[in-house]
Amino acid sequence: MIPGKTQILKIAEKNYSGLFLEDENGERAFLPKIFASESAEIGDEMEVFVYQDDDKLKATTEKPNAEVGEFAVMSCVQSLPSGAFMDWGIIKDLFVPYKQQKQKIIEGRRYLVHVFVDETLGLITGTTTFKRNPTYEDLPFRVGDKVNLIIMGESELGWNVVINKKYIGLVYASDVYKKLFPLSEETGYIKTIREDGKIDVSLQPQGYENIDEFQQIILQKLKENYGVLYLSDKSEPDEIKDELQMSKKNFKKAIGGLYRDKKIEIFEDKIRLIEETE
Template sequence: MNAGQTQTLTIAEKISSGYILKDELGEKAFIQKIFADESWEIGAEVEVFVYQDDGNLKATTEKANAEVGEFAVMTCVQSLPTGAFMDWGIIKDLFIPYKQQKSKILEGKRYLVYVYTDEATGLTTGTTKFKRNPQYENLPYRNGDRVDLIMMNESEIGWNVVIDKKYIGLVYASDVFKKLYPLSDESGYIKTIREDGKIDVTLQAQGFENVDEFKQKIIDKLNDNYGLLYLSDKSSPEEIKDELQMSKKNFKKAIGSLYKDKVIDIQEDKIRLL
């Protein structure tokens, strides 16, 4: 039975305060009645999150913010000299020892936390110390795949990001076209998986397959500006970025498609909605 993970267990016994669940090897975990369903029957299988509590395995139908091997943004609910307790999204808080804190964790503040199993104690633990741009093998992505991002921090070359709660990647500054904030959620796309196993991400889709998104953005901006937008294919990348939060490359693709569809007229210094 893997603590810190969601798994399917079998209902082995019903007691006054809840249920005893077991895995295929017969290892048991207790779940309180308040997290169980009245329709549960002995022998049925249920999906639960397993955690440790005072040396015992317990289970809950609540969804944890992150499982072992995942990142999540968590709020500190109590800070002590020995460590900090983080809101894990379940009845049990996640403990981060003081030595696993990149900087002192303060009560009420939000932090990016990685959940792992401590080899020395066997306990599910959190840390705010993790490598930037680590190398990976056998990644489940192809270039262009859409992913969910957590913004980590800005550096000289761009933004470090968490990809799908599991991997760390990089968005280069040249691919950033809007204001970003640490710990915020964004959508992104796999740009390149490098030979060294590092992941480059972009915030905007590449190619013509997502040009409709940019076309609609331009149309919305035209409608907001009485059918006129003082941008053209001669405008600088900075002007386009400030006005539309997109690259000049995507802008040119979008207005070219809109012109072909006879939706806009492209003039020397502006575009006009027809």
């Protein structure tokens, strides 16, 4: 049985307070009655999350915000001199010891927390101190893959991000075309997996094969602005970034395609939507 992970266990015993669930090795975790179905029978299998409570293994059908090895944004429900208790989506709060806090955690505030097993104590623990821009091997994605991001914070090179709740990567400042906020969620795309195992991420898809997405953004913006946008291939990159949250390079590719498809007209200082005729 693996504490801190969602797994499928078999019902081995029932009593008035809940169910005892068992893995293939005979190890057990207790599922309180509030999470047990009345129709559950011995021998049935259940998907549960297993956690530790007073040195005992317990199970819940709740879904944690993060499992062991993952990151999530969590709110502090109680802060003590010894550490802080974080709401991680299940009935028992996650403990972040004081020594695992990058800065003192304050009750009521939100923090990015990594869940791990403390090797000394053997307990599921949280930490807000983690290595920025680490290296990886055998990554489960390829260049161009669409991924989910949690924005960590700004650095000298750009913004550090958590990728798919498990990996830390970097969005270079030159690839940022919108306002970013720490702890917010964004969609990103794997830009480069470097030989040293570090990951670069873009907020926009790369290459001509993804240009349709930018064309749709421009068309939608044109419709919202009565068919006219005061942007052109002579506009400053910052103007395009502020209005459309895309780079000038992608903007030029997109309007070039829209022009060839006779969907827009391009002028010195603007583009205009061509009205469709019956």
